[in-house]
Amino acid sequence: METITIGMADYAVGRSPINLTTMGLGSCVGITLYDPRNRIGGLVHIMLPTVEQARSRDNLAKFADTGIVQLMESMIEKGALKSRLQAKIAGGASMFSSGNGSLKIGERNVAATKEVMESLRIPIVAEDTGKNYGRTIKLDTVTGMLTIKSALKGTKVI
């Protein structure tokens, strides 16, 4: 089955039976949107909470606020219905245990993602965020299930 691999600060949309994956999320957050009726899925791999603080705004997929909207619009264009979209999110870890302020970026990415979802009125139906390890995620557009693989903590499906 075809799998699209999405890099850092990038997004893609796929229709069933395509899988969407992104590898090695640390403090970044992977957000998937899914329309279960039309079986259209999308995934964006964001790095920072908001475009507002950024000096360089060339790549809107880098930020939670602009990246999620970009993903949503692209899905609607391909036939997804906004009111049916369901979100799942993963990542936002603090990779290094000796955490100080600047290391909390993972938490801030998760918080920003939730705010964006609330303002877009898209429900977050499942999440696996925080803690101190990396995650590889894969969205199955046939079922909408999100598989989360880690190096030492096993695999789970949400």
Add this chain to the structure above:
Amino acid sequence: MDYKLNEINQLTEFQHDALREIANIGFGNAATSLSKLVNNEVSINIPALKMQLIEKVPGIVGGEESLVYGIVMQIYGDLNGYIMMLLPTESVKSISSILLNYENGDLLSEMNMSMMQEVGHILGGTYVSSLSDFFNMKISVSPPYATYDMAAAIIDLALIEMSRDLEYALVFDSEMMVKNDIINGKIFTMFDTDSLDQIMNRIDKMVM
């Protein structure tokens, strides 16, 4: 002169060679420290130099999901950036057995992790101080952060920090190898574009 570079093709051949030579000095000295630590000869390849879109850096690390020990330090002062070391499990085992006489122990134990941090700090410190001496600049290195995980997940914090203000970073990428390949790993450094301006200005002064 003020250099505002966005892509590597804007570097002249001379600048490119000069930058590579400088990276060689830094990595060379770091390799020498490792050689002293493990009491064995260490070789490094000539570092590759790239002006890289930050979000594309995971692609050049070599296996985003590969499980490695990662040691990350911030470089700050007259130059700003990050130095990162990624070592496969077997190499960490070799280092532990040489330095700690630690055979078949838990590589994630506190003792082993702090030993790896210390090794990283020595290498990073040597790298930075050789650049300091060469350019007569004030450059420091932060305490190391270390963890064992997927390569892409380890480096993404440094990339996030870099990408707050920048699109491109100057990336030096090198591999080191101890005799018979018992220890091998990747070291790479990233500098922001302001640092690159500083470096190029120093190089011009040296040439004149």
